[in-house]
Amino acid sequence: EPEVVSGPAGDPNCFAPWASETKFFKYPAKEGPYRIALANGYIANTWRIQMIQTAKAYAAQPDVAAKLKEFKVVSTGEDVPAQISAINNFIDSGYDAIVVNAQNPTAFTPVIKRAKEAGVVLVAFDNILDTEDAINVNVDQKGLGVLWANWLAKHLPEGGKILEVRGVAGTSVDTDRHTGIHETFAATGKKWDVVEVLGKWDDPTAQKATADAIAVHKKFDGITAQGGDTGVVQAMIDAKHPFVPFGGETENGFRKFCAKFAGEGLKCSSAGTGPAQVAVAIKTAIAALEGQVVPQSVKLPTAIVEDPNFKEGEDFYPDQSDNFFVGNSFPTCGINFTAQEIMGQTKENQ
Amino acid sequence: MSEMTTERQPARRLPKFLHGVDPAVATAFACILLLLAFGSFYSTSFLSPEYLLQQLKVASFLGVIATGMMLVILLGQIDLSVPWSVAVGGMMACAAAAFGPAGEVLAIPFGIACGMAIGLVNGIGVAYLRIPSMIITLATNAVAQGLMVVYTGGFSPQDSATAAMRWLATGSLLPGVPNAVVIWAIIGAVAVFLLTRTTFGRSVYGIGNRERAAYLSGVDTRRIVMVAFIISGALSAFGGVLLAGYASKAAQSMGDTYLLPAIAAVVLGGTSILGGRGSYLGTVAGVILITLLQSILSVMQMPEAGRQIIYGVVIVAMLLLYGRTPPVR
Amino acid sequence: MLQEQADRPSLFRMEGISKRYGGVRALEKAELVVEAGRIHAILGENGAGKSTLIKVMAGVVSPDEGRMLLDGKEVRFAAPADARAAGIACIFQELSLVPDLSVADNIAIADPPRRFGLIDRRAQRLLAEEALARAGAGDIHPRALVRDLPLSRRQMVEIAKALASRPRILILDEATSALTAADVAKVFAVLKRLRAEGLALLYISHRMHEIAELADECTVFRNGRNVESYKAGTRTDAEVVQMMIGREYSNVFPPKPQRSDDAAPPMLECRELGWGGRLRDINFSVRAGEVVGLGGLDGQGQRDLLLALFGVLRGTTGEVLVDGRPATIASPAQARSAKVGMALIPEDRKTEGLMLPMTVRENLSFAVLDRVSMAGIIDREAEERLIDEMVQLLAIKTAGIDVPVGALSGGNQQKVVIAKWLMRKPRIILLNDPTRGIDVGTKQEIYQLLRRLADAGAAILFYSTDYDELIGCCDRVLVLYDGRIVRELEGSGITEHALISSALNVEAETRGAAA
Amino acid sequence: MSEWRYWLAEQRATLMAVGIFALMFLIYVANHPAGLTANVVQTASNKGVLLAFVAMAQTLVVITAGIDLSVGMIFILTNCLASWLVVGTAMETTLGLFAVLGTGLACGALNGAIVIFGRLQPIVATIATGAIYFGLALLLRPFPGGSVNEGLADALTGRLFGLIPASLVVLAAVVLVVWVPFSRSLTGRTAYASGSSEVAAYMSGVPIRRAKFAAYTLAGLLASIGGLFLTFFTYTGEAALASGNAYTLFSIAAVVLGGVSLFGGKGSVIGAIFGALAFRTIGDLLFVFDLEPLWQPLFQGVVLLVAVSLGAFALFRVKNRLEWFG
Numbered sequence A: 001e002p003e004v005v006s007g008p009a010g011d012p013n014c015f016a017p018w019a020s021e022t023k024f025f026k027y028p029a030k031e032g033p034y035r036i037a038l039a040n041g042y043i044a045n046t047w048r049i050q051m052i053q054t055a056k057a058y059a060a061q062p063d064v065a066a067k068l069k070e071f072k073v074v075s076t077g078e079d080v081p082a083q084i085s086a087i088n089n090f091i092d093s094g095y096d097a098i099v100v101n102a103q104n105p106t107a108f109t110p111v112i113k114r115a116k117e118a119g120v121v122l123v124a125f126d127n128i129l130d131t132e133d134a135i136n137v138n139v140d141q142k143g144l145g146v147l148w149a150n151w152l153a154k155h156l157p158e159g160g161k162i163l164e165v166r167g168v169a170g171t172s173v174d175t176d177r178h179t180g181i182h183e184t185f186a187a188t189g190k191k192w193d194v195v196e197v198l199g200k201w202d203d204p205t206a207q208k209a210t211a212d213a214i215a216v217h218k219k220f221d222g223i224t225a226q227g228g229d230t231g232v233v234q235a236m237i238d239a240k241h242p243f244v245p246f247g248g249e250t251e252n253g254f255r256k257f258c259a260k261f262a263g264e265g266l267k268c269s270s271a272g273t274g275p276a277q278v279a280v281a282i283k284t285a286i287a288a289l290e291g292q293v294v295p296q297s298v299k300l301p302t303a304i305v306e307d308p309n310f311k312e313g314e315d316f317y318p319d320q321s322d323n324f325f326v327g328n329s330f331p332t333c334g335i336n337f338t339a340q341e342i343m344g345q346t347k348e349n350q
Numbered sequence B: 001m002s003e004m005t006t007e008r009q010p011a012r013r014l015p016k017f018l019h020g021v022d023p024a025v026a027t028a029f030a031c032i033l034l035l036l037a038f039g040s041f042y043s044t045s046f047l048s049p050e051y052l053l054q055q056l057k058v059a060s061f062l063g064v065i066a067t068g069m070m071l072v073i074l075l076g077q078i079d080l081s082v083p084w085s086v087a088v089g090g091m092m093a094c095a096a097a098a099f100g101p102a103g104e105v106l107a108i109p110f111g112i113a114c115g116m117a118i119g120l121v122n123g124i125g126v127a128y129l130r131i132p133s134m135i136i137t138l139a140t141n142a143v144a145q146g147l148m149v150v151y152t153g154g155f156s157p158q159d160s161a162t163a164a165m166r167w168l169a170t171g172s173l174l175p176g177v178p179n180a181v182v183i184w185a186i187i188g189a190v191a192v193f194l195l196t197r198t199t200f201g202r203s204v205y206g207i208g209n210r211e212r213a214a215y216l217s218g219v220d221t222r223r224i225v226m227v228a229f230i231i232s233g234a235l236s237a238f239g240g241v242l243l244a245g246y247a248s249k250a251a252q253s254m255g256d257t258y259l260l261p262a263i264a265a266v267v268l269g270g271t272s273i274l275g276g277r278g279s280y281l282g283t284v285a286g287v288i289l290i291t292l293l294q295s296i297l298s299v300m301q302m303p304e305a306g307r308q309i310i311y312g313v314v315i316v317a318m319l320l321l322y323g324r325t326p327p328v329r
Numbered sequence C: 001m002l003q004e005q006a007d008r009p010s011l012f013r014m015e016g017i018s019k020r021y022g023g024v025r026a027l028e029k030a031e032l033v034v035e036a037g038r039i040h041a042i043l044g045e046n047g048a049g050k051s052t053l054i055k056v057m058a059g060v061v062s063p064d065e066g067r068m069l070l071d072g073k074e075v076r077f078a079a080p081a082d083a084r085a086a087g088i089a090c091i092f093q094e095l096s097l098v099p100d101l102s103v104a105d106n107i108a109i110a111d112p113p114r115r116f117g118l119i120d121r122r123a124q125r126l127l128a129e130e131a132l133a134r135a136g137a138g139d140i141h142p143r144a145l146v147r148d149l150p151l152s153r154r155q156m157v158e159i160a161k162a163l164a165s166r167p168r169i170l171i172l173d174e175a176t177s178a179l180t181a182a183d184v185a186k187v188f189a190v191l192k193r194l195r196a197e198g199l200a201l202l203y204i205s206h207r208m209h210e211i212a213e214l215a216d217e218c219t220v221f222r223n224g225r226n227v228e229s230y231k232a233g234t235r236t237d238a239e240v241v242q243m244m245i246g247r248e249y250s251n252v253f254p255p256k257p258q259r260s261d262d263a264a265p266p267m268l269e270c271r272e273l274g275w276g277g278r279l280r281d282i283n284f285s286v287r288a289g290e291v292v293g294l295g296g297l298d299g300q301g302q303r304d305l306l307l308a309l310f311g312v313l314r315g316t317t318g319e320v321l322v323d324g325r326p327a328t329i330a331s332p333a334q335a336r337s338a339k340v341g342m343a344l345i346p347e348d349r350k351t352e353g354l355m356l357p358m359t360v361r362e363n364l365s366f367a368v369l370d371r372v373s374m375a376g377i378i379d380r381e382a383e384e385r386l387i388d389e390m391v392q393l394l395a396i397k398t399a400g401i402d403v404p405v406g407a408l409s410g411g412n413q414q415k416v417v418i419a420k421w422l423m424r425k426p427r428i429i430l431l432n433d434p435t436r437g438i439d440v441g442t443k444q445e446i447y448q449l450l451r452r453l454a455d456a457g458a459a460i461l462f463y464s465t466d467y468d469e470l471i472g473c474c475d476r477v478l479v480l481y482d483g484r485i486v487r488e489l490e491g492s493g494i495t496e497h498a499l500i501s502s503a504l505n506v507e508a509e510t511r512g513a514a515a
Numbered sequence D: 001m002s003e004w005r006y007w008l009a010e011q012r013a014t015l016m017a018v019g020i021f022a023l024m025f026l027i028y029v030a031n032h033p034a035g036l037t038a039n040v041v042q043t044a045s046n047k048g049v050l051l052a053f054v055a056m057a058q059t060l061v062v063i064t065a066g067i068d069l070s071v072g073m074i075f076i077l078t079n080c081l082a083s084w085l086v087v088g089t090a091m092e093t094t095l096g097l098f099a100v101l102g103t104g105l106a107c108g109a110l111n112g113a114i115v116i117f118g119r120l121q122p123i124v125a126t127i128a129t130g131a132i133y134f135g136l137a138l139l140l141r142p143f144p145g146g147s148v149n150e151g152l153a154d155a156l157t158g159r160l161f162g163l164i165p166a167s168l169v170v171l172a173a174v175v176l177v178v179w180v181p182f183s184r185s186l187t188g189r190t191a192y193a194s195g196s197s198e199v200a201a202y203m204s205g206v207p208i209r210r211a212k213f214a215a216y217t218l219a220g221l222l223a224s225i226g227g228l229f230l231t232f233f234t235y236t237g238e239a240a241l242a243s244g245n246a247y248t249l250f251s252i253a254a255v256v257l258g259g260v261s262l263f264g265g266k267g268s269v270i271g272a273i274f275g276a277l278a279f280r281t282i283g284d285l286l287f288v289f290d291l292e293p294l295w296q297p298l299f300q301g302v303v304l305l306v307a308v309s310l311g312a313f314a315l316f317r318v319k320n321r322l323e324w325f326g
Ligand SMILES: Nc1ncnc2c1ncn2[C@@H]1O[C@H](COP(=O)(O)OP(=O)(O)OP(=O)(O)O)[C@@H](O)[C@H]1O
Pocket: C021, C022, C024, C025, C026, C044, C045, C046, C047, C048, C049, C050, C051, C052, C053, C093, C406, C407, C408, C409, C410, C411, C412, C437, C438, C439
């Protein structure tokens, strides 16, 4: 039952609307401090672990903590109904806002209805909800695909043979990125021969798929991959495939390779968005509860680094894990966690 | 009245792994050739030595893991803790490497030891507490996952593989032959020896056929079962070590894609899921079969849906060809 | 009535039935005629093809050739259900009860009474109670799980189950082999009544005196063929046995040696052995060279006693001494260790003695692997040598040592079980009803073997449900009743009368009453 | 032994499952911020019922000493199908329902046919058919989406008389319509018999093939009822590989918690239902205990480990070691 109002948002720099026609919401202002819950689904990968750490760290920041009476996190695994039930339970237990990384974009319609009736603010991020009745904090997935394809087109002006390593079949993220890539290639009018394999956002899987593709197709002119990028580069190295332009995500390991082998032809565009977006989502939820105007769909800035700009200690960290996602700060929202900080933070707490 | 007819079938006198006549194993190998022939219609590269070696290398990860699975299946049990045993092996080996040069040296043994610990819990649960393996291994898998999540979140562990791990998985000591393949060959040879020439192997088959009789024969069946699970945990973890070496780092999800293929490979190789029957050569065939099938579907850019359907149909078809249990009458 | 029979076709007739398993000819043009109102005994040594014959009759096995006629009309059974529908009920040598179903469920299993398509459990229960009563087993609760019943009770349920289908032909394949004398007497009364009711009965047994008591006519099988049929009582035992085994049959039991002095120290001794309520105050000893029998009704603790000695039972009390020294035996592994040197020939060869799909070789050497291996590695030559020796010694009839042991006949399987333990050259041998389902020839071999082993210095404890055996084989017999040793019989004191009366504990009771 | 003791012995495993569930649920509601409200019960039962249906499916097959590793995939496939078909007018919706249930039956029948007539070992056969069903699901729903008759969905996931969760009522109805007749029929008894001892069952001349075929087929049906409920609960269809695998594995855990023997011949669907509800409550306990988020998976794993080890205590009462071997 938020009021639909016209923009701009209370904090227009951070809460950028997704598109010009995006609606703006104004919820009735509530007295703080608030009870906020994070309903996460899957948990067993670095991205999600980092995300949870960030959420906790963000909620513990003094100015944020002052506004919160309770911040509760529950991870329900890959089972959609379990996540739906978790949200139901949060609603029944009187939480003011619920932040969700949704296991499925379309399955939450009944819960969204219930949240609305109960006056609970629902904010989805990362894996967002296919709805206009809740707030989405959104990454432009298709835009990423466009970006990568443009990068390859720039380096291969005459077109060429491209290896596209896709993510998990059937997810909107994978499809959006894929569509972005292919539309962009088509628009160049050049001849592109795209070989698609499934990497499942997983390094070893992507690595195997790439190795197989190289063994059979011998030579590619360019590569684009979503997730598993480190594995893809590793496969090239193992197969002694010459380095070629590459459009990929923001894993630290990938960026290490990009920096190291740039001179040998590994010209990278590394773009994506890190787990710190959860902080933006929490921030949005608090703003909504305070009665500020917020867009129904918030567009997150993408963190992009392109060759030759990979800077050690800023865009990548040689001493740190390959697995973490570097693009992790949102300066426009005053959110400046480096992944390093997040990983380090709890170490001291132990 | 010695009625003992002493016509000895010569084939039977050979060691088990040379029972080349085992129709299941022979058919499995025939299927491999068929698959390659089929693939070569798409591209002759499927017959190139690079491609085949690459497949063997990748197959050796599954091969190492499936070896442990086979041992457990021969006992009539199953190990569903493979996914996180693999992850634990890889992650812990990498983590150990953070502790200076000593850590580097101990990385691989430490990773394997962690897998053995999981196997030990499974083994105690199955052998001493008599909990069905299907459920205790499911539970330890969940616990291992929980531990790794806590660990990753709390300790920001190092996750890049050591040079030794990388060398094992991707190097080649013998020119042209990846080390991973050599390792699988060694593990396979040990497995064959263990299964056919040792009291342990005999006991495994005996227990798989009739544990009660094995026990009454004075075999410490519980210890054998426990040891088998420990070996399975160790090999899963070692698979994880190799996998981490291959990808040059470890990640939580690295074992997810190995459970069902490991079971399928063992059974496609003619080992009875009920225990007591099966030869290692069959498992080798099964592993190569599964790896090739996955790879060919991948390279042919088959969409995921079709890939799953073909995968399922091919497995059923091959089993119908040779994996049928004898009729009751 | 006899007049009519001549014109009427026989109730059931089998002609030219053959069945091969690989190279083994289980049946070779076998013939059989079954008449109503008669008990027809089938005799033959182990592996003669008796069980195969009746499996063909019961639709369990399909013959390679030959035909079967019921009431003169040719019939074909594709499955046991067909045979059943035709009025043939069979009690197989291997029990066909489902362990996790109740007695009532088992009795009514094939065709339970139904209402509205669903099983009517009330009616089923009545049916079961009636069938149990008919089989003389009214004491078995119809709701008990078969799994929880001792073997002899299961056998009775099996008989009740067969009767419940109201068959015209009832086949019993060694149905009494697990029964004690008292149960056998009950069963016989039932069988005689059924004969009077006009049923045709086929009766397979290795116990000659049973056949003498029951049968109207007999058919002897050898090597898959029926070698002769005759009216009961027209042949002497010796003649019959000669037909069966093709050789002379003379004194079954080996002579017992003269008792030596009692001074020799006992090799095995039990003091105040107890186990829950099932074994109490067990005191006895066995010397080297002695064969000591365990007698009594079935289920009086004899099996428990053997298992307790072998380290299988938990929570036993009292003391077990080996060579006069206290021994802790907490597992079969300890029991078979060199220090103790014990062997147990278990009760049920299919589930406790053998791994049926494994080869004869693997089964034979399974208990002795530790002796033929170094550091866990099997010395195949040593293994081979031991195995060859044993196969010769016990004359095991097999197509080779690399065939699955499951393909051997029951008697030969039993020999493998015994051989497997003899390979360890045990000093203390426990036997749990080792001659169950074994033909006279093989039995005789086993008796002689036992005596030879004893003479060579082994201490033998021998449980048998067959009184003849106890009388013929044992130097002493301990009779158990309700978990206690109530009588010890010795030498010429071991008589059928003494065994039975002490088994029923009658003397003890009269004595108790007198006191 | 008197009559009631036999009854108790027959029901022991099921009663254990009821007990474990009751205890866990009690802890859950006692600590729930909202307490024991109709909403809380509705939420718990909607979630629990999904797994309960899949666990029922698994039970039928496990009773025959088989296993069905494709139940989760049938669940997913029918969810995807329902998100196409169970929409529109009452007539269309009804036809859609039948089509979905029919598909479940067909999948189960295919499993049954392969296992029984193809004589394949159920574990691998159903791994393979599971891949096929998942592939089909992915063809139907390359992306999550679709819709369902919302009136029906709300009715079946809502409450009766404002109090009783409708999903529980449907569950009870399915038990009455599917399980009770099955378990009391000759076919059902044969399923138990062949699970307990296939040889004995065969010798007894009972219709083993029919019974196994019925068990697999009905399992498909039950899994598809689960798939329907998933659709009612989410309004959409999704070909989620991870969910399919998770439900398959959870169903095995539920069956074991419910006292059904994986060796066959023992246990009942009622036990499995409570096993499923208990298993689901393990997840719910996360709400009521303030656990560090990253410790939650470990907590669930440990609770599961403890729960499955409970049965092992009976072991210490075993006096005859041969009983270890069943
Ligand atoms: N399933 C089988 N596979 C192979 N051979 C078999 C099988 N069943 C029986 N035989 C063989 O057929 C022959 C006859 O066996 P059968 O069981 O009929 O003998 P039997 O007369 O009943 O003996 P016993 O008195 O020992 O029970 C034996 O040589 C046996 O080894």
